[in-house]
Amino acid sequence: MVEHNASQKQDNEQYSAKIICTANHGFAPYAQEELRRLFGSLKSTMLIPGEVFVVTLGATIQDAVERITEKSPVFLRHVFPVLMEIPGEDKELAFEQVVAYLLKRDYIEGSRVSVQVRKADGSTWTESPGILRDKLQEELAPLEAEFTVLNPEWVISLFVAKTAWYLGVSRPENNLSDWNGGAIRFQREEGQISRAKFKLLEAEKEFGIPFSSFRNALDIGAAPGGWSSFLLERGLKVTAVDPAKMHESLLDHPNLRIVNKNASDVKFKEAQFDLLVCDMSWSPKLMARMVTDLLYSLASGGTAVVTVKLLTKKPMALVHEIMDIFEDSRMQIQGAKQLFHNRDEITLYMIKY
Ligand SMILES: C[S@@+](CC[C@H](N)C(=O)[O-])C[C@H]1O[C@@H](n2cnc3c(N)ncnc32)[C@H](O)[C@@H]1O
Structure with missing residues (x-):
């Protein structure tokens, strides 16, 4: 000080x-x-x-x-x-x-x-x-x-x-x-696909994540596409994985590849992405397993931003358990925070070493 x-x-x-x-x-x-x-x-x-x-x-x-x-x-x-x-x-x-x-x-x-x-x-x-x-x-x-x-x-x-x-x-x-x-406020834009976009905007500010510096992003649990649209606006190429439908305004975007599948059924190349984001409304432990199974596709030095749902009466213990799972998979935790735009969840910001 x-x-x-x-x-x-x-x-x-x-x-x-x-x-x-x-x-x-x-x-x-x-x-x-x-x-x-x-x-x-x-x-x-x-x-x-x-x-x-x-x-x-x-x-x-x-x-x-x-x-x-x-x-x-x-x-x-x-x-x-x-x-x-x-x-x-x-x-x-x-x-x-x-x-x-x-x-x-x-x-x-x-x-x-x-x-x-x-x-x-x-x-x-x-x-x-x-x-x-x-x-x-x-x-x-x-x-x-x-x-x-x-x-x-x-x-x-x-x-x-x-x-x-x-x-x-x-x-x-x-x-x-x-x-x-x-209580950080963002202006709702016309045609904004989901409020989920605010979470990524807030993560960008809170953790200082340089989203525009990445090239290829994998967005797991992407529908309806708030996060994907944010990443596209930052100039990235995005692969969006979700069995649910993406918003129609995104369907023809030249930098977006939509994979309408469950994330456990997809295969990518080694180190294909330099950014992985996941905002899946799902059991945190299953989410962590699913994401760690896909980490081969994230290059070393790549960044991951993941939300963790706190569907439990012991959120501290859960957060530590999930962080341990990621740390055991070559992810270094840079930040863990319940953002203002997170409801019953927290956001993890990690870098792969
Ligand atoms: C909260 S929404 C994501 C919102 C999104 N981030 C946005 O900005 O619009 C959660 C999504 O996770 C998807 N999801 C749940 N389980 C999944 C799985 N096993 N594989 C892929 N997507 C999954 C759901 O279909 C749902 O669309």
Whole structure:
């Protein structure tokens, strides 16, 4: 974490770091479990059931944030360190305290700042988070910051819970995502084949996968073709395997070969592909076996992106079991994450060695 001046240093050295953590709905308990493994015991309170919680860790903010961002837990979508916790009963007073605190953060003066506000049901702020953000930005005019959504230098995070307001100022790279609560949004395009495309777009951003640098992709479980269309747009040649029908807009695409078969019944050449993607709504263990059986067709150094359905009450154990299967098949795990656009699944990003 780069330190800029004394007041920022002081902020980061606060002990007993409090962090607001966000997971996909229903997966917060697994994110808590991952943090427990990382930090030992921790104090944790749910702010939005199954989704947002606040943890107190036996570490400074700087140390906590470094360890979390380095590990990037699978089920933790977004974090922000709390610099100030304000009683929320009197919303006018809470608002004044937030403003007074922020106006003293001289390190954000004149920089590009994203103000991200969220709230829980039952909080004293009855209007929308957007109204609170606008009001806050007005009051922060003396900072002469440029308020922006994209590519901020600093993020002001405010979470308005039932009884308290949690305020933080952090670098976007220390929040695991520069989107409010990690909820990354993409514009739905006209003629878009499926929402599944958002998963690959998000994986591209989250893991920094250079999709345009690949030439030949194998797409397993490809129908109706959201992922295939994304890869075609990135300029790849795509072989799409699925017994189900591909969307008619793709049928005549010159760079698409459609194989209407079960993935266990197909044969390819050795090292024919430099990218393998698989988004099969199927038993994870059978999917892993099917994909590993086809890995001969992925060249060394090739990339694989695979979604793993979490059809179990023990998702952590399952994720590790599936990662072990791939690791035993010459795949190096580069990233494992439950993306915002993943529902009951996670995305694995791997490279073959
Ligand atoms: C969630 S959909 C894939 C969506 C796709 N990624 C997209 O972007 O449009 C899952 C697909 O996996 C396919 N599938 C399931 N089992 C399969 C198998 N054994 N071999 C090939 N495809 C399979 C299903 O037919 C289904 O079309």
